[in-house]
Amino acid sequence: MQELSLNKIKISLDAMGGDNAPRVVIEGASEAKTRYPDITYTFFGDRKKILPIIKSYNNLIDCECIHTLKFVKGNDKPSNIIRRGGNTSMALAIKAVRDKEAHALVSAGNTGALMAFSKLFLKTMSGISRPAIAACFPTQTGEVCMLDLGANLECDKNNLIQFAIMGQAFANIVMGIKKPRVSLLNVGEEEIKGLDHIKEASDLLFQLKNIINYNGFIEGDKITDGSSDVVVADGFTGNVALKTAEGTANFLTNTLKNSFNKSFMSKLGYIFAKKALESFRVHMDPRKYNGAVFLGLNGIAVKSHGGTDSYGFANAIGVAYDMVKYEFLNELMQKTLKSTKYLEKKL
Amino acid sequence: MQELSLNKIKISLDAMGGDNAPRVVIEGASEAKTRYPDITYTFFGDRKKILPIIKSYNNLIDCECIHTLKFVKGNDKPSNIIRRGGNTSMALAIKAVRDKEAHALVSAGNTGALMAFSKLFLKTMSGISRPAIAACFPTQTGEVCMLDLGANLECDKNNLIQFAIMGQAFANIVMGIKKPRVSLLNVGEEEIKGLDHIKEASDLLFQLKNIINYNGFIEGDKITDGSSDVVVADGFTGNVALKTAEGTANFLTNTLKNSFNKSFMSKLGYIFAKKALESFRVHMDPRKYNGAVFLGLNGIAVKSHGGTDSYGFANAIGVAYDMVKYEFLNELMQKTLKSTKYLEKKL
Numbered sequence: 001m002q003e004l005s006l007n008k009i010k011i012s013l014d015a016m017g018g019d020n021a022p023r024v025v026i027e028g029a030s031e032a033k034t035r036y037p038d039i040t041y042t043f044f045g046d047r048k049k050i051l052p053i054i055k056s057y058n059n060l061i062d063c064e065c066i067h068t069l070k071f072v073k074g075n076d077k078p079s080n081i082i083r084r085g086g087n088t089s090m091a092l093a094i095k096a097v098r099d100k101e102a103h104a105l106v107s108a109g110n111t112g113a114l115m116a117f118s119k120l121f122l123k124t125m126s127g128i129s130r131p132a133i134a135a136c137f138p139t140q141t142g143e144v145c146m147l148d149l150g151a152n153l154e155c156d157k158n159n160l161i162q163f164a165i166m167g168q169a170f171a172n173i174v175m176g177i178k179k180p181r182v183s184l185l186n187v188g189e190e191e192i193k194g195l196d197h198i199k200e201a202s203d204l205l206f207q208l209k210n211i212i213n214y215n216g217f218i219e220g221d222k223i224t225d226g227s228s229d230v231v232v233a234d235g236f237t238g239n240v241a242l243k244t245a246e247g248t249a250n251f252l253t254n255t256l257k258n259s260f261n262k263s264f265m266s267k268l269g270y271i272f273a274k275k276a277l278e279s280f281r282v283h284m285d286p287r288k289y290n291g292a293v294f295l296g297l298n299g300i301a302v303k304s305h306g307g308t309d310s311y312g313f314a315n316a317i318g319v320a321y322d323m324v325k326y327e328f329l330n331e332l333m334q335k336t337l338k339s340t341k342y343l344e345k346k347l
Numbered sequence: 348m349q350e351l352s353l354n355k356i357k358i359s360l361d362a363m364g365g366d367n368a369p370r371v372v373i374e375g376a377s378e379a380k381t382r383y384p385d386i387t388y389t390f391f392g393d394r395k396k397i398l399p400i401i402k403s404y405n406n407l408i409d410c411e412c413i414h415t416l417k418f419v420k421g422n423d424k425p426s427n428i429i430r431r432g433g434n435t436s437m438a439l440a441i442k443a444v445r446d447k448e449a450h451a452l453v454s455a456g457n458t459g460a461l462m463a464f465s466k467l468f469l470k471t472m473s474g475i476s477r478p479a480i481a482a483c484f485p486t487q488t489g490e491v492c493m494l495d496l497g498a499n500l501e502c503d504k505n506n507l508i509q510f511a512i513m514g515q516a517f518a519n520i521v522m523g524i525k526k527p528r529v530s531l532l533n534v535g536e537e538e539i540k541g542l543d544h545i546k547e548a549s550d551l552l553f554q555l556k557n558i559i560n561y562n563g564f565i566e567g568d569k570i571t572d573g574s575s576d577v578v579v580a581d582g583f584t585g586n587v588a589l590k591t592a593e594g595t596a597n598f599l600t601n602t603l604k605n606s607f608n609k610s611f612m613s614k615l616g617y618i619f620a621k622k623a624l625e626s627f628r629v630h631m632d633p634r635k636y637n638g639a640v641f642l643g644l645n646g647i648a649v650k651s652h653g654g655t656d657s658y659g660f661a662n663a664i665g666v667a668y669d670m671v672k673y674e675f676l677n678e679l680m681q682k683t684l685k686s687t688k689y690l691e692k693k694l
Contacts, residue, residue, distance in 0.1 A: 077539050187583055240532065254487060263622070
């Protein structure tokens with residue numbers, strides 16, 4: 001085991017994860033290295049498939065490749081994942097972080113498997129019973145961090161409170177928001193509405209005003225209006241909200257395109273409106289917001305969308321890079337521990 | 348009690364429900380009557396507030412007004428609603444349907460109260476244990492019907508199956524789709540993913556192929572892509588998905604507007620692109636899709652968005668009008684009863 005320094009940021013990549021692996025992973029790695037030349041990578045996966053692609057990128061010559069023929073499939077069942085186990089490209093990439101051979105790992109593979117292996121090998125932070133998946137999205141005024149996005153389909157009130165604590169720490173440290181406003185996703189803003197465990201979590205969060213800047217309930221239509229910096233939900237609801245937002249954005253963008261294709265005048269209009277539409281497209285590009293962080297682990301694990309391209313994958317690497325470079329994990333662990341200790345005393 | 352004929356479609360209106368009641372209700376009623384001259388209305392609410400507004404609309408002179416000073420507030424607690432009880436404008440509007448004095452009712456008031464009173468006075472259809480809120484939304488290829496949108500926050504597998512049966516009947520009769528494709532909202536498309544009661548409902552729906560054209564799970568990003576005609580969810584998830592889609596649409600539309608305001612060239616672009624943007628706006632106008640139907644009751648109750656304007660409220664009246672005019676309720680009841688009877692035998 002070598003000692004890790006921050007002169008070189010070492011990232012483990014699950015080269016076999018995602019719809020177009022290993023091509024997109026390697027292309028994305030090269031793009032990210034152009035932006036952050038102090039990265040080096042270890043690719044995990046089938047050497048025969050990886051090496052020929054790596055060779056075509058000049059800036060990847062200092063990278064390692066650890067060979068394995070085992071990998072987790074996108075639709076693998078949990079039982080299969082456990083059987084294929086520790087020697088899959090995904091598991092090896094995680095173990096490299098556990099063994100301090102890499103600062104962080106990025107995978108575009110099966111989310112459930114990535115969470116299971118991450119919990120197994122990296123273990124959960126002190127005070128946190130379950131890790132959560134968190135990601136940032138654009139809003140009217142900036143960005144919002146939402147969690148959990150699918151790691152824990154069902155949650156009790158304690159899970160939700162722990163997510164609130166981690167989400168607040170994340171928004172504070174990574175997004176640079178001094179006093180992040182934290183909300184719980186619900187079907188109404190009134191205290192009497194919603195599911196019991198969400199109402200109980202809300203009551204407790206109001207009592208924790210010394211450690212949490214809790215804003216109360218938020219409805220789905222307010223997630224992107226800039227009224228909250230952190231939106232907390234169980235993994236089922238968070239995932240449905242995230243996917244529905246993605247689908248709505250796609251639908252609207254396609255409808256807009258069709259509107260511009262309807263007549264000669266609107267095609268002409270498109271030419272004049274191109275710059276505005278381009279700025280819209282760039283601002284809303286989901287690839288820009290690719291890279292979800294697994295919060296609550298003793299290590300940095302970032303999940304890329306499985307269907308993204310190299311630009312999107314490079315952005316997921318960028319998220320991991322920032323987490324390492326600015327030493328977010330330690331600060332996050334300290335802030336989280338302080339809050340969960342307070343919580344234990346208070347409740 | 349008088350006998351109702353279809354020569355005059357009689358609609359009860361809760362004149363005191365919604366953010367800008369009674370003004371928006373009355374304006375909307377007048378707009379709808381311009382479209383459907385064979386409607387007559389009974390307005391329920393504060394006569395002093397209602398009559399002066401009605402007088403300014405020539406086409407409303409044949410309408411009745413039943414006076415009551417009691418009404419349900421938007422944020423009323425269930426206990427308050429029950430105490431204020433049967434003489435609120437909302438309850439009286441529902442009772443008029445029960446007593447065959449009106450064909451249908453429309454309210455923009457408190458959803459929970461509307462559902463509670465509707466169940467109490469109209470009773471649930473045979474074979475249906477809980478009514479659901481259903482509404483139609485635009486998709487890439489047409490429309491999708493989604494239910495439940497918030498009547499039942501928690502559902503078991505039987506509720507979900509009953510929603511699927513009602514949703515299929517609704518899509519068949521009201522949307523005119525011969526063989527509607529029905530899906531269950533979940534966090535993955537694979538059979539192994541999701542919450543237990545959703546997986547159980549899915550297994551049962553696959554066994555019911557004689558009565559349900561069940562397509563399997565659907566994720567949030569596919570709701571608007573045209574791959575399903577009916578999307579079934581519990582009320583909590585359905586409501587979060589609906590609201591998140593609304594919020595995303597608002598956010599994108601605002602971002603697009605801002606893009607066109609950035610520079611002189613993009614402002615010029617806006618002028619040329621106006622027609623295309625206008626067609627986009629009209630196609631996506633949420634007021635067009637206003638009017639959610641309470642499915643599973645022995646009567647027609649339609650819920651308008653509380654914050655809509657007169658155009659939106661007129662569309663909610665249009666939904667009620669169509670339900671009555673084309674005698675959808677009887678057909679829906681027969682189709683539902685046939686399916687639930689088959690279901691009882693099969694399971």
